[in-house]
Amino acid sequence: MAVFHKTKDLTSKPFHYCPGCTHGIVHRLVAEAIEEFGVSEKTIGIAPVGCSVFAYDYFNFDMAEAAHGRAPAMATGIKRVHPDCLVFCYQGDGDLASIGTAETVHAACRGENITIIFINNGIYGMTGGQMAPTTIMGQKATTCPNGRSGINGYPIKICEMLATQEGTYYAERVSTHNVKQVLNAKRAIKKALKNQIDKKGFSIVEVLTNCPTNWHMSPQDSLKYIEEKVILYYPLGIFKDKDAEVKNA
Amino acid sequence: MARQLIKGNEAIAEAAVRSGCRYYFGYPITPQSEIPEYMSARLSEVGGTFIQAESEISAINMVYGAAAAGGRAMTSSSSPGISLKQEGISYIAASDVPCVIVNVMRAGPGLGGIQPSQGDYFQAVKGGGHGDYKLIVYAPSSVQEAADYTYKAFDVADKYRIPVMILCDGLLGQMMEGVELPPMRDLSALPKKDWALRGWDRNGPRRIINSLRIQPDELERYIDGLYKKYDAIRQNEIEVEEYLCDDAEIILAAYGIVARICKGAILKLRKMGIKAGLIRPITLFPFPEDTFAMHAEKGSVKKFVSVELSKGQMIEDVRLAIGGKKPVAFYGRTGGNVMNEDDVASFIAGGK
Ligand SMILES: Cc1ncc(C[n+]2csc(CCOP(=O)(O)OP(=O)(O)O)c2C)c(N)n1
Ligand code: SF4
Numbered sequence: 001m002a003v004f005h006k007t008k009d010l011t012s013k014p015f016h017y018c019p020g021c022t023h024g025i026v027h028r029l030v031a032e033a034i035e036e037f038g039v040s041e042k043t044i045g046i047a048p049v050g051c052s053v054f055a056y057d058y059f060n061f062d063m064a065e066a067a068h069g070r071a072p073a074m075a076t077g078i079k080r081v082h083p084d085c086l087v088f089c090y091q092g093d094g095d096l097a098s099i100g101t102a103e104t105v106h107a108a109c110r111g112e113n114i115t116i117i118f119i120n121n122g123i124y125g126m127t128g129g130q131m132a133p134t135t136i137m138g139q140k141a142t143t144c145p146n147g148r149s150g151i152n153g154y155p156i157k158i159c160e161m162l163a164t165q166e167g168t169y170y171a172e173r174v175s176t177h178n179v180k181q182v183l184n185a186k187r188a189i190k191k192a193l194k195n196q197i198d199k200k201g202f203s204i205v206e207v208l209t210n211c212p213t214n215w216h217m218s219p220q221d222s223l224k225y226i227e228e229k230v231i232l233y234y235p236l237g238i239f240k241d242k243d244a245e246v247k248n249a
Numbered sequence: 250m251a252r253q254l255i256k257g258n259e260a261i262a263e264a265a266v267r268s269g270c271r272y273y274f275g276y277p278i279t280p281q282s283e284i285p286e287y288m289s290a291r292l293s294e295v296g297g298t299f300i301q302a303e304s305e306i307s308a309i310n311m312v313y314g315a316a317a318a319g320g321r322a323m324t325s326s327s328s329p330g331i332s333l334k335q336e337g338i339s340y341i342a343a344s345d346v347p348c349v350i351v352n353v354m355r356a357g358p359g360l361g362g363i364q365p366s367q368g369d370y371f372q373a374v375k376g377g378g379h380g381d382y383k384l385i386v387y388a389p390s391s392v393q394e395a396a397d398y399t400y401k402a403f404d405v406a407d408k409y410r411i412p413v414m415i416l417c418d419g420l421l422g423q424m425m426e427g428v429e430l431p432p433m434r435d436l437s438a439l440p441k442k443d444w445a446l447r448g449w450d451r452n453g454p455r456r457i458i459n460s461l462r463i464q465p466d467e468l469e470r471y472i473d474g475l476y477k478k479y480d481a482i483r484q485n486e487i488e489v490e491e492y493l494c495d496d497a498e499i500i501l502a503a504y505g506i507v508a509r510i511c512k513g514a515i516l517k518l519r520k521m522g523i524k525a526g527l528i529r530p531i532t533l534f535p536f537p538e539d540t541f542a543m544h545a546e547k548g549s550v551k552k553f554v555s556v557e558l559s560k561g562q563m564i565e566d567v568r569l570a571i572g573g574k575k576p577v578a579f580y581g582r583t584g585g586n587v588m589n590e591d592d593v594a595s596f597i598a599g600g601k
Contacts, residue, residue, distance in 0.1 A: 042448040044318070056457045062446045064317055065459040067340050070310035073302070077314025077322065078446060080272060080298040085448050103310070106303035 007031045009040050009060045016054060020219025022176040022209040023051060023119065027058055027090075029182070030117055033190045034061075034086065037197060043086040044078055046071045050092035051125040059090075069100025072107035075114045086196055088115040093134040094124045097156050101133075104158070108202045111167035115192045116204040118158060120173075121211040122230065129214030136233045141214070155233060159206050163239035169201035171240040175208040177226040181236075200242065208234060252427040257392045258283035260428050261351055261415065262291065264396035265323050268403040269434045270349070271297035272322040274311035276304055276330060279363045280419035281353035284325040305330040309337030309350070316341070316348040317458040319445030321403050325351035327419070328369050329360060331377075338412055339378030342475075343460035345444075347406035349399065350384075351415045353422035354558075356585035364585025365419035367505060370562035373416045374534045381472050383479050385413045385486060386533040388504040392426035398531075400431045405486065407440055409478055416533060418558065420506045420587060482535055489537035490529040493519070497526025499597060500544055502567045503556040504530050507588075511556055514593035525597060533563070541570035554578045556593055558586075 009031035015024045034043050040061065047055035049068035056063035066074040071089040079087045096104050096118050107114065123141055124130040131141040131148060133156045138147045148155075159171040170192055174185040185207055192203035208230055210222035217225060238244070255263070262284045265273070273292055275285040285301060292299040298315070302308035308324045315322035326334065331352045341348060352373065356366035373386045385405055387398040395417055402413040449455040462468035492512055494500060499518075503511045508529040518525040528544065530537050544550050552575050555564035561579045568577050580596045582588050 041450045044446050044448060046314075053461060056459060060449075060455065062449045062456045063458070064314070064446060065457070065461055066313075067310065067336055070306065070313075070337070073307040073310035074314035074317070076300065076307075077272065077274070077311040077316070077320075078318040079314075080300075080311075081315050081318035081320040082447060102303050103307050106307065110300070 007035045009035045010058055011060045013057050015058060017051065018213045020210070020212045020222065025176055025182060026117065026119060026185070026207050026209065027055065029186045029189050030088065030090065031059060033186060033193055036190070037193060039086050039197065042084060043088070044082065046075050046078070046087070046089045048089070048091040048095040049126070050095050052090055052092060052119065053126065055090050069095050069098070070103055071095070072100065072103040072112070072114065072116065076107060076110070076112050079112065079114050083113070086115070086193060088117060088193070090117045091119065092125070093118070093120045093122065093132045097158050098133040105162070105165070108162045108165050108204070109167040111169065111201040113196055113199055113201050115196045117189065118204055118206040119209050120206050120234065121209045123211045123214045125211045125214055136230060157234070159204070159239040162204060167202055168204070168240050169242045170195050170203040171206070172238045173206040173208065173234060173236050175226055175231060175236055176210070177208070177223040252429050254425050255392065255428050256283055256423065256425050257395050257417065258353065258422040259287050260392045260396040260430070261325070261399045262287035263430055264399040265349065265403070266291050266295060266297070267431050267433045268400040269321045269436055269439050270323045270403060271295065272312070272315035272320045273297070274300050274302050274308040274315070274322070274324050275326065276302050276308050278327045278330045280355055280422050281325050281327045281351065283422070284351065305333035306337065309334040309341070312348050313337055313341050313346060316346045317344070317446050319442045319447065321439070323349040323351065325353065327353045327355045328357050328366070331369060331372065335372070335378035338384070339380055339382060340460050341412045342382035342384065343380065344458050345410040346412070346458065347410050348412050349402045349406055349415065350412060351399070352417070354416065354418045356583065362585040363419065365506065365558060365587055366583065366585060367418055367507065367558040367562070368583065369416070370533065370557070370559060373414050374536070374566070382475060383534055385409070385411060385482060385535070386416050387413070388416050388531060388533050389421065390505050390508045390529065392421065392424065393428050395421060396428055396430055407442070409482060411478065411482070416505070418506055479535075486532060487535045487537050488531035489540050490531060491540065492527040492529065494526035494528065494544060496524055496549065498524045498549060498551045499526070500550055500553050501525060501527045501556055501593075501597070502530070502541070502553055502563065503527060504533060504563065507556055507558060510588060510590055511593055513590035514597065517590055517594040518597055521598060523598060530563070536566045536570065538570040541567060542572065545571035545574040550575060552576045552578060554580060554597060556588070557581045559583060
């Protein structure tokens with residue numbers, strides 16, 4: 001009989017995340033995946049600036065906390081010193097897709113052999129609900145109180161963009177809005193980590209998550225919002241996978 | 250060891266490699282581009298990593314990562330690029346990570362010009378980025394010193410777990426001089442870094458490289474600790490050259506290339522019967538306050554003159570050091586213009 005146990009790759013410190021926030025689920029998926037590969041002792045994680053800034057308190061690895069948006073650059077430096085370590089970045093959408101866009105794109109273009117877990121919740125959670133680069137059209141935020149419209153510009157599609165770059169090995173978008181999607185997210189995260197272990201190159205998993213607090217919704221409604229609204233703009237799926245390209249060739 | 254004729258920028262790069270630097274991250278900018286160019290070829294010979302980063306911001310954060318992982322890491326740039334690095338430098342200082350940053354200064358502000366300047370003194374010595382922190386700042390005044398202090402910078406950075414800056418100017422970076430390069434270090438003999446990221450084997454505490462301290466008391470305690478470290482650096486690391494100060498009535502204060510110009514001017518002044526001398530800070534932080542203070546006490550010293558390629562930046566530290574005991578005059582050029590010995594000598598002889 002399978003008994004559920006907490007992965008040893010999360011510390012016992014209670015998460016500070018709001019009730020119903022899926023940041024915690026993604027932490028667990030990442031930690032479980034690393035434990036299952038048996039590489040915990042050779043793993044270095046990088047926390048972003050955002051709600052998950054304290055990720056270094058939760059992931060039971062050697063950890064670094066990068067400046068806002070700079071995690072892929074910091075990961076690059078770490079990976080070059082320890083090419084045999086598994087190096088992952090855990091980043092929000094303001095962190096990765098706004099202030100850190102250059103770091104993200106160029107880490108991909110270099111084919112840097114790192115793994116990025118990209119949390120797309122369409123909002124700046126930590127700073128209190130301002131518009132993110134990923135806020136979808138019509139979605140309200142404190143800096144687009146009437147809902148995002150053309151005057152705010154359009155949401156950025158990171159996986160689609162990185163898929164056009166030669167250096168990207170793997171880019172997939174997954175979601176956390178129900179159990180099936182969470183299990184699928186774990187598969188994608190494992191693939192992105194395995195790619196690094198196999199020295200294949202830059203892999204990113206974009207995870208659609210919620211922010212009940214700043215979306216002003218109950219946790220259930222926020223998950224429904226992902227399912228009904230967010231994935232229309234951010235379709236799920238694999239945007240680039242060089243393994244498949246090899247197979248199809 | 251044979252002397253060789255080598256450019257300042259290349260001397261810095263080669264000295265870094267010999268000091269054990271195996272990780273270099275940079276972005277091109279005049280007048281320091283010879284450093285990344287040299288490193289791109291040289292580091293591949295010694296099994297190191299060179300990355301031409303997408304920006305100075307990324308370059309300094311790559312340094313942050315590599316140094317946090319225990320490597321000897323360096324970046325270099327010139328003034329506008331150093332401005333971009335300030336965020337990263339503040340984070341590095343606030344997580345006790347050692348690294349070396351080279352600024353081959355050009356004229357500012359803004360895009361400014363590409364000729365030599367010393368306009369980044371405040372930025373280098375007073376903080377530059379946000380918050381209460383310091384760098385150790387070396388100001389070499391010859392190509393030989395550029396090599397020697399770059400070599401030393403990695404050791405001092407490791408000793409105190411602090412970012413160290415080599416502050417030189419475009420003239421020094423671009424000129425060629427005969428240099429005796431320091432020996433290649435045995436990497437296995439470098440100090441071990443137990444604190445550095447490497448993957449946690451469940452023995453001892455895990456390592457966290459971090460600058461976030463959200464509790465005010467915790468952050469204050471940390472900053473107090475940083476300043477204890479800076480006190481120790483003041484005790485141990487000040488370097489200064491005194492030139493013909495013993496009988497001097499007028500003491501010039503200058504660093505880097507300007508100090509060499511001043512030495513020539515001083516010899517001319519002495520031929521004219523004016524007893525001039527020079528205090529040359531080699532460390533800009535920690536600043537050699539006591540040397541200035543000691544000379545300021547002497548009855549024979551009439552005044553000080555700070556000579557800089559700026560509108561007067563180091564002069565503030567000179568004034569603080571002598572505590573109002575003697576007048577302090579200023580002579581400087583900006584815009585990328587460099588004074589010559591006659592300019593300095595006639596300013597002093599003119600008695601201003
Ligand atoms: C240079 C800099 N600019 C701004 C901030 C303030 N800030 C902290 S977190 C954040 C946005 C976080 O949003 P996101 O990355 O989407 O993560 P989330 O909090 O939603 O998980 C901002 C703007 C900062 N810390 N540093
Ligand atoms: S503010 Fe939003 S993203 Fe941040 S912890 Fe709360 S629910 Fe999660």
